[in-house]
Amino acid sequence: MSSKALPVHSQHDFVIIGSGSAGAAMAYRLSEDGRTSVAVIEFGGSDIGPLIQMPSALSYPMNMGLYDWGFRSEPEPHLGGRRLATPRGKVIGGSSSINGMVYVRGHALDFDHWAESGATGWGYADVLPYFKRMETSHGGEAGWRGVDGPLHVQRGRRTNPLYAAFVEAGRLAGFELTEDYNGSKQEGFGAMEQTIHGGRRWSTANAYLRPALKRANVRLIKAFARRVTIEGGRATGVEIETGGAVQVVQARREVIVAASAINSPKLLQLSGIGDGALLSAHGIEVAAHRPGVGENLQDHLELYIQQECLQPVTLNSRLGLFPKALIGAEWLFLKTGLGATNHFESCAFVRSRAGEPYPDIQFHFLPAAIRYDGKTAAKGHGFQAHVGPMRSKSRGHVRLSSADPRVAPKIVFNYMSHDDDWRDFRHCIRLTRQIFSQQAFDAFRGREIQPGEAAQDDTALDAFIRDHAESAYHPCGTCRMGRADDVFAVVDPQCRVIGVDGLRVADSSIFPRITNGNLNAPSIMVGEKASDHILRREPLAPSNQEPWANPRWRKSDR
Numbered sequence: 285m286s287s288k289a290l291p292v293h294s295q296h297d298f299v300i301i302g303s304g305s306a307g308a309a310m311a312y313r314l315s316e317d318g319r320t321s322v323a324v325i326e327f328g329g330s331d332i333g334p335l336i337q338m339p340s341a342l343s344y345p346m347n348m349g350l351y352d353w354g355f356r357s358e359p360e361p362h363l364g365g366r367r368l369a370t371p372r373g374k375v376i377g378g379s380s381s382i383n384g385m386v387y388v389r390g391h392a393l394d395f396d397h398w399a400e401s402g403a404t405g406w407g408y409a410d411v412l413p414y415f416k417r418m419e420t421s422h423g424g425e426a427g428w429r430g431v432d433g434p435l436h437v438q439r440g441r442r443t444n445p446l447y448a449a450f451v452e453a454g455r456l457a458g459f460e461l462t463e464d465y466n467g468s469k470q471e472g473f474g475a476m477e478q479t480i481h482g483g484r485r486w487s488t489a490n491a492y493l494r495p496a497l498k499r500a501n502v503r504l505i506k507a508f509a510r511r512v513t514i515e516g517g518r519a520t521g522v523e524i525e526t527g528g529a530v531q532v533v534q535a536r537r538e539v540i541v542a543a544s545a546i547n548s549p550k551l552l553q554l555s556g557i558g559d560g561a562l563l564s565a566h567g568i569e570v571a572a573h574r575p576g577v578g579e580n581l582q583d584h585l586e587l588y589i590q591q592e593c594l595q596p597v598t599l600n601s602r603l604g605l606f607p608k609a610l611i612g613a614e615w616l617f618l619k620t621g622l623g624a625t626n627h628f629e630s631c632a633f634v635r636s637r638a639g640e641p642y643p644d645i646q647f648h649f650l651p652a653a654i655r656y657d658g659k660t661a662a663k664g665h666g667f668q669a670h671v672g673p674m675r676s677k678s679r680g681h682v683r684l685s686s687a688d689p690r691v692a693p694k695i696v697f698n699y700m701s702h703d704d705d706w707r708d709f710r711h712c713i714r715l716t717r718q719i720f721s722q723q724a725f726d727a728f729r730g731r732e733i734q735p736g737e738a739a740q741d742d743t744a745l746d747a748f749i750r751d752h753a754e755s756a757y758h759p760c761g762t763c764r765m766g767r768a769d770d771v772f773a774v775v776d777p778q779c780r781v782i783g784v785d786g787l788r789v790a791d792s793s794i795f796p797r798i799t800n801g802n803l804n805a806p807s808i809m810v811g812e813k814a815s816d817h818i819l820r821r822e823p824l825a826p827s828n829q830e831p832w833a834n835p836r837w838r839k840s841d842r
Contacts, residue, residue: 314815425468517571548789579764581759599651
């Protein structure tokens with residue numbers, strides 16, 4: 285995909301920074317009427333090629349400087365000083381082109397919490413119509429899912445017997461089952477959904493950006509965004525660097541920042557929007573004192589609980605060069621087989637305790653024992669569950685480390701800084717062991733590989749957590765949405781940056797609180813809904829559908 289020929293300094297009605305989950309959706313929606321001109325600024329290159337388009341190759345692009353910004357956290361004080369990788373897409377389609385292709389809307393009560401915390405108009409009734417508008421669901425619950433949207437969502441074939449064993453083990457342990465966790469009932473064990481279509485990664489580049497670029501009123505500009513230009517309290521364009529020259533892409537109507545929970549606050553700070561003391565310390569003129577810019581950073585942490593498998597049915601036997609070559613060849617010519625899935629085909633959302641009104645633990649199940657980045661596989665056969673709490677109370681920040689736009693910001697997640705995080709993770713480990721101990725796994729279950737059967741008491745589990753907890757790559761919250769009179773809010777409920785005209789932020793950075801599950805789906809929804817606000821359209825009519833609630837939630841965790 286290449287940018288259409290144009291002078292990059294020309295004017296456009298809307299200038300979007302970032303072609304990722306929200307940015308691509310906005311490019312598509314803002315240009316639909318053919319009357320408004322849209323420019324999308326993207327520093328990354330093409331997403332063409334099997335490493336991105338082949339679903340099972342997912343571990344490669346997020347570890348390649350060609351496609352990933354390469355951010356790392358500062359030494360995390362509660363994780364033994366480890367610096368954790370923070371992949372963000374530097375490619376057409378942004379992080380939707382390097383993620384795990386897992387599709388989770390989030391729970392209804394997540395969005396009701398947004399509305400209650402100041403994001404008026406973003407409750408579940410308000411966002412459900414946008415989730416429907418963006419989807420074409422293959423196999424989802426009728427009436428709750430979209431049927432004609434740009435984003436195709438499917439379930440895997442689940443031919444490996446371990447997928448069914450995981451779901452049955454959850455049932456035997458007393459937990460709910462769900463036919464569609466993105467429908468009326470999130471809670472329970474069931475099939476996981478994927479943004480895969482026709483055997484290919486169905487990123488927002490494929491779903492939204494390519495169709496948008498066929499329109500004469502949309503332009504893609506390959507350039508590095510340095511800052512938003514602000515004159516007289518109004519955003520007027522974006523200063524870019526391309527071909528060794530610095531130029532300005534001018535916006536007649538608005539600039540929209542959709543550059544990720546890391547790059548969006550960085551760009552605002554470089555543009556003079558943020559905590560005045562921080563900006564002044566870097567010699568940046570303050571355009572708007574918004575101390576919340578870069579704060580409220582949240583993420584999901586997870587652990588891999590690994591079990592030896594006594595039968596040779598896992599993916600570990602397919603990790604050699606020859607089996608990989610066969611998988612790749614089948615995918616290349618037919619777009620079928622093990623190359624056409626992300627291998628996350630069963631999952632669960634459960635509650636950790638009685639009194640928790642909705643799920644706060646997520647499981648991804650994988651019929652292999654291997655790190656998410658693909659770097660380390662267990663010897664022999666194994667399977668694993670990725671598990672972690674969904675609503676940590678820990679908060680971090682993203683702050684400039686230099687006024688030079690090319691220098692990465694300082695990222696501090698402050699993981700595990702709240703005592704509840706330790707309690708919740710210990711419970712996650714013990715609960716996973718309980719699931720794996722069910723009769724459904726009797727024919728498969730060998731020894732526990734990780735953490736290992738010797739790790740039983742709190743001290744041993746805490747040591748394992750400290751050494752092995754990894755990011756699930758769900759950063760958000762750094763340009764929090766809230767009331768216009770909230771001093772720590774960055775954008776108002778229409779995604780307008782408070783204190784600067786003609787400027788909005790629309791991506792996962794505006795989440796007031798992290799949602800339940802993977803963040804790609806709600807990020808796309810933000811782009812869809814923000815588009816109506818930007819175009820000053822009446823929002824879609826709120827839904828009157830009532831999601832399922834566990835009648836036993838006050839008395840039991842299942």
